[in-house]
Amino acid sequence: GAGVSQTPSNKVTEKGKYVELRCDPISGHTALYWYRQSLGQGPEFLIYFQGTGAADDSGLPNDRFFAVRPEGSVSTLKIQRTERGDSAVYLCASSRGANTEAFFGQGTRLTVV
C-alpha cells in the first residue's frame, strides 16, 4: 500500500477483555515496529520485527502483550486481560531495512473502560 495502515482507528473495550490491533506496513518494508503513546509523551517502544521474527521485544510491558508477524508483512498486536492503564494510542511504523527511515501509520486509539 501507499502507507502504513492500522485498524481499527479507534477501539473501546471493557477492562479484562482481549483486543487485537492490526498493522499493514508499506509494501516491501521488512522492518516493523510497534509503539504506544500516552498524552504528552513521546512514543514508547514495544517490539520490533525484522521479517517474521521479533528481533527485539524488550519494550513489551508484561506477558499480557504479544505480537506476531507470521508472513513477514501484516502484524497483529494482542493484549490480553486489558487494564485501564493500557489506554493509549498504539502506533505502528515500518522501514525498508534496519537502518532506514521509519514511517508511521495513523495509530489505533485504545480506550479501556
Added chain:
Amino acid sequence: QKEVEQNSGPLSVPEGAIASLNCTYSDRVSQSFFWYRQYSGKSPELIMSIYSNGDKEDGRFTAQLNKASQYVSLLIRDSQPSDSATYLCAVRGSGSARQLTFGSGTQLTVLP
C-alpha cells in the same frame, strides 16, 4: 537505559523567525537520527533524517548533528503558523538495538 532528552517547551516564536529545537542522547554508538513532526491528534510524520556529523538542509529545515557532543538539533527558518506542532527527536542505536528511541517532544507555537 538509552535516553533521548528534549526541552518540552512550549517554545513560541513569531512568524518568519527561526525556531531552534534541541535534542541530546545518551547512547554514544547511536547511528542515525530523525526528526518527526506531530500535529495534535495525529501520528508522527518524518521530516528529517541525518546520519553523519554536520548540517543537512531540506527546504526551510536544517538538521545539525554533533556526535562528539551527542547533540542533534533542528532549525526551522521562516517559521509559519502551520509549523505549530510537537517535534519529536528519535535516535536509532546500533547492533541488535535497531528500534527508535524517542524524546518526549518539544511543543512549538508560531505566532502570526
